[in-house]
Amino acid sequence: MKAALTSALAVLAMLLGWEALVRGKAVSPDLLAPPSAVLEALLRHPDILLDQGLSTARETALGFLLACLFGAALGAALSSAALLRRVAMPWVLALQIVPKMALAPLFVVWLGVGAPCRLAFAVFIAFFPVLIGTTAGLAGTDSGALRLCRVLGAGWWQTVLRVRLPYAVPQLLAGMKTAATMALLGVVIGEFVTAQQGLGYVVMFAASLGETALVLAAITLLCGIGVALYGGVLLLELAFARWYGAPMPAGEFG
Amino acid sequence: MSGATLAAPARLPWLPLAIGVLVLLAWDSAVRFAHVPQVLLPSPGSVASSLWQAAPVLARHALATGGAACGAFLVAVAAGMVLAAVMMLSPLLNRLLYPNLLLFQLLPKVALGPLFVVWLGIGLPSLFAFAVFVSVFPVAVGTLAGLRAADPNQLRMCRAAGGNAWQAFWHVRLPTSMPYVFAGAKVAATMAFTGATVGEFISANAGLGYMVMQAQARSDTPLIFAALAVLCLLGAALYGAVGLAETAARRRWGTRR
Numbered sequence: 001m002k003a004a005l006t007s008a009l010a011v012l013a014m015l016l017g018w019e020a021l022v023r024g025k026a027v028s029p030d031l032l033a034p035p036s037a038v039l040e041a042l043l044r045h046p047d048i049l050l051d052q053g054l055s056t057a058r059e060t061a062l063g064f065l066l067a068c069l070f071g072a073a074l075g076a077a078l079s080s081a082a083l084l085r086r087v088a089m090p091w092v093l094a095l096q097i098v099p100k101m102a103l104a105p106l107f108v109v110w111l112g113v114g115a116p117c118r119l120a121f122a123v124f125i126a127f128f129p130v131l132i133g134t135t136a137g138l139a140g141t142d143s144g145a146l147r148l149c150r151v152l153g154a155g156w157w158q159t160v161l162r163v164r165l166p167y168a169v170p171q172l173l174a175g176m177k178t179a180a181t182m183a184l185l186g187v188v189i190g191e192f193v194t195a196q197q198g199l200g201y202v203v204m205f206a207a208s209l210g211e212t213a214l215v216l217a218a219i220t221l222l223c224g225i226g227v228a229l230y231g232g233v234l235l236l237e238l239a240f241a242r243w244y245g246a247p248m249p250a251g252e253f254g
Numbered sequence: 255m256s257g258a259t260l261a262a263p264a265r266l267p268w269l270p271l272a273i274g275v276l277v278l279l280a281w282d283s284a285v286r287f288a289h290v291p292q293v294l295l296p297s298p299g300s301v302a303s304s305l306w307q308a309a310p311v312l313a314r315h316a317l318a319t320g321g322a323a324c325g326a327f328l329v330a331v332a333a334g335m336v337l338a339a340v341m342m343l344s345p346l347l348n349r350l351l352y353p354n355l356l357l358f359q360l361l362p363k364v365a366l367g368p369l370f371v372v373w374l375g376i377g378l379p380s381l382f383a384f385a386v387f388v389s390v391f392p393v394a395v396g397t398l399a400g401l402r403a404a405d406p407n408q409l410r411m412c413r414a415a416g417g418n419a420w421q422a423f424w425h426v427r428l429p430t431s432m433p434y435v436f437a438g439a440k441v442a443a444t445m446a447f448t449g450a451t452v453g454e455f456i457s458a459n460a461g462l463g464y465m466v467m468q469a470q471a472r473s474d475t476p477l478i479f480a481a482l483a484v485l486c487l488l489g490a491a492l493y494g495a496v497g498l499a500e501t502a503a504r505r506r507w508g509t510r511r
Contacts, residue, residue: 006349006353007352007353007356008353010349010350010351010352010353010354011353011354011357013350014354031372031373032373086269086270087269087270087273088270088273089270090270091270091273091274094490097444097489097490097493097494098444098485098486098489098490099444099447099448099451099485099486099489100448101364101448101451101452102447102448102451102452102462102463102466102482102485102486102489103482104455105455105466105467105470105478105482106478106479106482108470109293109294109470109473109475109478110294181362184362185362185364185365188362188364188365189364189452189455192367192452192455192456193455193467199365200365203365203368203369204368204456206368207368207369207371207372208368210372212369212372215368215369215372216369218365219361219362219365219366222361222362222365223360223361223362226360226361226362227360230360
């Protein structure tokens with residue numbers, strides 16, 4: 001509780017210092033709008049921000065869900081087939097290394113400047129963490145538990161449901177947390193390169209007009225979307241921990 | 255990542271390479287026989303010839319992007335480590351900075367790109383600052399986690415032997431933090447290239463990201479592929495260099511953890 005209070009105070013101090021810097025004319029408000037101006041911009045353009053924000057939120061949520069689905073399915077497939085894993089895993093890892101976000105313009109070429117392009121790009125960059133999390137989780141099953149299953153005569157399906165899945169879920173959730181951030185980033189970068197709609201477009205447009213207050217207002221909303229999605233995954237993690245009764249190891253991205 | 259299934263094999267991975275060649279052949283024949291338009295999917299051959307023809311231009315832009323990204327990476331690693339060290343050594347600064355660091359972690363940092371253009375104008379300074387900004391956080395968070403992961407027994411031992419706080423930091427905390435620092439640096443390597451390229455997407459007058467946007471406007475898809483291939487190669491090279499540095503550091507200072 002005390003730690004939370006000091007954290008809140010530290011953030012508040014940062015905001016106040018920022019406001020004071022701009023008020024004291026140390027920084028021009030055109031370059032960095034003070035928090036009060038950001039709040040004002042949020043209240044002044046509710047219709048634009050809400051419209052564009054909803055569009056971004058919708059695409060992010062959908063992209064995240066699809067990424068989780070694809071990532072988990074592909075991860076399960078890779079884990080169950082050794083040959084497939086040997087063939088595909090080096091490529092998956094190689095794709096981890098390259099700056100994937102730079103591939104956004106290709107999606108514009110393939111899918112045009114509409115929502116499908118942004119959605120596909122968000123899924124493309126968000127599904128890797130889920131895939132990695134799923135494979136790592138499924139590979140990390142306690143071998144003793146698996147042997148116990150065999151001794152007790154559990155079927156394949158039972159083993160998966162009762163043993164492999166509970167062991168895999170914490171890693172999967174860790175991957176999903178990263179995916180939540182990546183899906184939002186994917187949509188925003190997609191909005192940068194398609195320049196059609198969404199908060200990313202608002203950021204670009206307002207920045208080109210020098211309206212830093214509006215830029216920061218849009219970024220605040222983006223933060224809100226990101227926190228909401230991340231919080232959703234955290235709730236899922238909490239629910240899972242309660243369901244299985246045991247404290248599961250938290251993810252490495254926590 | 256755990257276990258043998260995820261670790262990259264040490265010897266040459268023949269099977270994946272063979273599959274890669276097969277995919278390339280399938281791609282080529284699909285484009286040739288199914289008449290996929292060049293704009294949508296250029297054949298590997300036309301990408302290669304585009305790569306060859308545009309080589310001088312590509313090299314110039316690659317130098318701009320690679321230089322900005324590598325420079326930003328080095329600055330980010332140094333700044334991230336210093337930030338983490340300062341936060342480790344001063345509890346007050348830690349209390350002030352850590353919540354703000356977490357706040358920035360929540361922020362979609364790449365979305366701040368256009369602001370850097372407002373602040374520093376179009377060109378290298380804004381690009382560089384943006385790339386540093388997006389890549390400094392993984393290093394800072396990783397280093398901080400590493401510095402805090404020091405073995406309490408070793409710290410007690412250091413104190414018992416008469417070591418002061420600085421010696422404990424230098425001889426115990428820093429060595430144990432190395433694997434964490436390198437993990438953060440690997441993420442930063444990718445992020446530096448991401449930052450540089452996204453910065454070039456937003457606005458630039460040079461660099462591979464700029465070139466990609468230009469090629470996209472002209473629907474010159476083979477050139478997009480060529481530029482992206484160079485970019486991916488550069489990004490992978492920096493990542494590989496960090497990996498090599500990690501191996502060298504481990505060999506030099508022995509395996510701790």
